[in-house]
Amino acid sequence: DVKVTQSSRYLVKRTGEKVFLECVQDMDHENMFWYRQDPGLGLRLIYFSYDVKMKEKGDIPEGYSVSREKKERFSLILESASTNQTSMYLCASSLWASGGNTGELFFGEGSRLTVL
Amino acid sequence: AQTVTQSQPEMSVQEAETVTLSCTYDTSENNYYLFWYKQPPSRQMILVIRQEAYKQQNATENRFSVNFQKAAKSFSLKISDSQLGDTAMYFCASIKYNTDKLIFGTGTRLQVFP
Numbered sequence: 001d002v003k004v005t006q007s008s009r010y011l012v013k014r015t016g017e018k019v020f021l022e023c024v025q026d027m028d029h030e031n032m033f034w035y036r037q038d039p040g041l042g043l044r045l046i047y048f049s050y051d052v053k054m055k056e057k058g059d060i061p062e063g064y065s066v067s068r069e070k071k072e073r074f075s076l077i078l079e080s081a082s083t084n085q086t087s088m089y090l091c092a093s094s095l096w097a098s099g100g101n102t103g104e105l106f107f108g109e110g111s112r113l114t115v116l
Numbered sequence: 117a118q119t120v121t122q123s124q125p126e127m128s129v130q131e132a133e134t135v136t137l138s139c140t141y142d143t144s145e146n147n148y149y150l151f152w153y154k155q156p157p158s159r160q161m162i163l164v165i166r167q168e169a170y171k172q173q174n175a176t177e178n179r180f181s182v183n184f185q186k187a188a189k190s191f192s193l194k195i196s197d198s199q200l201g202d203t204a205m206y207f208c209a210s211i212k213y214n215t216d217k218l219i220f221g222t223g224t225r226l227q228v229f230p
Binding site: 031035040042043045050102104107108110 | 149154220223
């Protein structure tokens, strides 16, 4: 059974703390993504990575950074958490679209972060 | 730029009935894919159905079917014989062919009542 696993389902952090959200996939996918999900706003792309050590900014990268040291692992980092980063964070992976794939995403269960 | 619009924040349907969720999109591309994803409460998002824009035939997956109107840039999802397990957030999404980034709509929360 293929899986995308996010390390924490629920986190509570304080303003100014550094936060790490970890994501691991076992499908040997090239692409990995971090989305933020907020009511009424849908899913917004924060960052994505198409290869190890490669990353591209999505639509809302401000206040976030990412790390991809290994193909299966993609980390989202909040350098100094703020209350407006309270949200649900979804990790996803996919095969390269240029390989003839259709871009289907496989999602983790999500990490709900609350910043106090 | 691609955009995806879902104008129904919430919908409800009785078990065994049929419901249609609306989606419109805007793109200047000729080749693209459209998707419907389902996010059950507290569970991970999964793909429900996929449509290639170059195919005129509407995609069907069991009780789920789409009405793809390319000229109108409309892509609605029809759920037949609704089941309690269909209760979920449904997201419409699009992607340009040979690219890797999906664009999502804002979602429709569907509640199926017994």
